[in-house]
Structure formats: C-alpha cells, structure tokens
C-alpha cells in the first residue's frame with residue numbers, strides 16, 4: 411500500500427508540481443500584474459544608505475499596526491486616559507510589548523527619516539528634476555514631527571500635559587490662525603482632538619503624501635550615484651530583488667525594536683498634574699529647549715519655522731548639477747554645521763536644569 415502511494419504520488423511531486431506552481435504564479439500575475447514590479451533599478455539603490463526611505467516607510471507601517479492595537483484599549487477622555495494606558499501596560503495581553511514596539515518604532519522612524527533626509531542631501535539627489543520630491547519629503551518630515559508630538563501628548567503623563575500647555579500657548583501666539591489649538595474650540599477636549607489627529611488625520615495625510623513621494627521616485631527613477639565616474643549606464647537589478655533586500659533590512663530593524671521593547675520598555679509616569687513644569691521635552695524635540703529658555707515659548711515657533719523653511723529652500727541654495735559632495739564643500743559644511751548645532755543643543759539641554767516657560771510660574 412505504502413509502495414503504491416509512493417509510486418503514484420512521486421511523479422506528481424517531481425514533474426507536475428513546478429508546472430502547477432508556474433501556472434499558479436502566471437495566473438496571479440495575469441490578474442495582478444506583479445511582473446510589472448520587475449523593472450530595473452540601479453545597483454547602488456540596494457545599499458543600506460539608499461534603503462533608508464523604504465525603512466522609514468516600514469516603521470510607519472509598524473506604527474499603524476501597533477497603533478491600531480493600542481487604540482482598542484486607549485480612552486482619550488482626560489479623566490480616563492492615564493488609567494487606560496496603565497491598563498494597557500498591566501492587564502492587556504502583550505499590551506506592554508505592543509506599547510514598547512510603538513514607542514521604539516517612533517524613535518526609529520524619527521532617526522530613519524532624519525538619516526534618509528541627510529542621505530538625499532549629501533548625495534545631491536534633490537537636484538533637478540527632483541526638487542519637487544524634496545519639498546514633498548520636507549512635508550513628510552514635518553508630518554513625522556507632528557505625529558511624534560501628538561503621540562507625546564496622548565500618553566497623558568506629566569510630560570504630555572506640559573507639552574499640551576505649550577501647544578495652547580503657541581496657539582495663542584498664532585492669533586486667529588491658532589484657533590484649533592484653543593481649549594474652547596469645541597466641546598471635545600484638546601486631548602480628544604489631538605488623539606484624532608494622531609490616529610486619523612495625520613496618518614491619512616502622511617499616507618497620501620508618501621504615495622505622491624513614491625510615485626515621483628518611480629517617475630524620475632533613482633538619482634545616479636554621485637560617485638559614479640563611468641559614462642556607461644549603471645547595471646540594474648529587478649525592483650523585486652531590491653524589495654527582498656529591503657525586507658531583510660526591515661526584519662533586522664524589527665528584531666532590534668522587539669528587543670528594545672522587551673529589555674527597555676518605555677517609562678510610564680504618574681498621573682499628570684496641571685499648572686506645573688517639571689519635565690523636559692523628549693530628545694527629538696530637546697534642541698528647541700535652550701532656544702525656549704532664551705526667548706520664551708515663541709522660540710519653539712521660530713525655531714520650527716526656521717528649520718522647516720531652511721529645508722524647503724535647500725534646492726535653491728544648492729542649484730548646480732554637481733552631485734559629488736567633495737565638490738560641493740560649502741553646502742556640505744553648511745549642512746554639517748546645522749546637524750552639529752542640533753546635536754549640541756540636544757546635549758546642552760539634557761544637562762540644563764528644568765525651567766518654567768508657560769504662565770511664568
């Protein structure tokens with residue numbers, strides 16, 4: 411009997427199976443056009459530096475997935491928010507891990523977006539005809555910052571309530587344009603509205619803008635490597651191979667984030683107290699703190715406008731066709747000065763004593 415089965419099944423598995431598989435794949439391709447993904451991309455696009463945009467996108471997807479889980483248990487009413495986060499960490503199955511992944515994923519996204527921006531800057535990939543996509547990238551970076559800020563508020567501990575107070579003050583500075591940041595805007599609390607921004611408005615906006623960004627990358631193709639000397643066209647590899655490498659990088663990122671979520675879960679502060687200032691902003695926003703100490707809350711507004719404005723005009727500041735960073739030294743040194751200044755301000759602020767800015771208290 412066993413022998414019968416073997417003799418009857420073995421020809422099927424050795425000769426028919428591959429052709430069935432082939433026919434299945436061809437059938438899927440006929441319907442979904444997957445072979446269209448095998449277009450060529452230049453070899454240099456497979457390097458880690460050129461995969462940072464894809465990895466930024468991966469962390470965004472991770473934030474959406476973990477965020478959807480957290481949203482099932484989070485209560486955005488100011489009286490319940492803190493307790494609901496406490497319950498996520500203590501009572502929800504895998505809640506502490508998912509919150510840790512969301513927290514470390516946010517840090518990773520900020521770092522990856524920053525590194526991607528620097529890679530594009532240093533390799534001169536924003537130059538003609540990609541200036542428009544650089545501007546779209548700046549909008550994505552600003553949206554990432556807004557997602558990070560609103561996330562800081564929704565966890566609703568002391569850091570959060572102080573961040574919200576600053577937000578209200580900035581709303582006042584914006585005059586009639588700051589109406590949305592006022593506690594009196596509607597019957598829904600500021601926390602409730604910032605939560606909607608965090609889970610719906612900003613992610614939806616990010617998704618639309620990132621689709622435009624990716625369509626433009628596809629339309630223009632990857633910018634040539636700034637270091638390529640040969641006049642011969644660069645060899646290409648199928649985009650599907652690039653996706654496979656990107657997937658491998660993404661799994662490493664996921665592994666590191668999962669380890670951090672287990673070994674270093676985010677802190678969870680006590681119930682927030684209104685009207686006091688005893689915390690500093692999280693590190694990605696910490697560079698603004700010394701500016702705020704110097705000129706008050708308006709410093710947050712001016713520093714943010716200045717850095718975003720400066721990023722927008724990069725294609726105007728560096729217009730020639732040269733991409734090689736060694737031949738664009740003034741611009742590269744200018745960029746390095748900004749990066750070093752931001753890092754120095756973060757380190758300086760980390761050692762500064764906590765100061766009070768809102769309400770003069």
Ligand code: HEM
Pocket residue numbers: 459460461462463464465466467523526527530535536540543544545546547548550551554620623624627631632633721
């Ligand atoms: C915030 C999330 C972002 C995502 C998900 C994203 C995604 C991507 C991806 C997948 C690519 C192609 C592969 C690569 O170059 O890594 C790319 C290219 C590009 N990105 Fe982004 N990006 C983001 C932010 C930015 C920012 C902040 C800037 C600049 C201000 C920017 C400017 C560009 C430009 C100019 C290209 C074309 C580069 C080339 O042709 O070599 N992107 N982006």
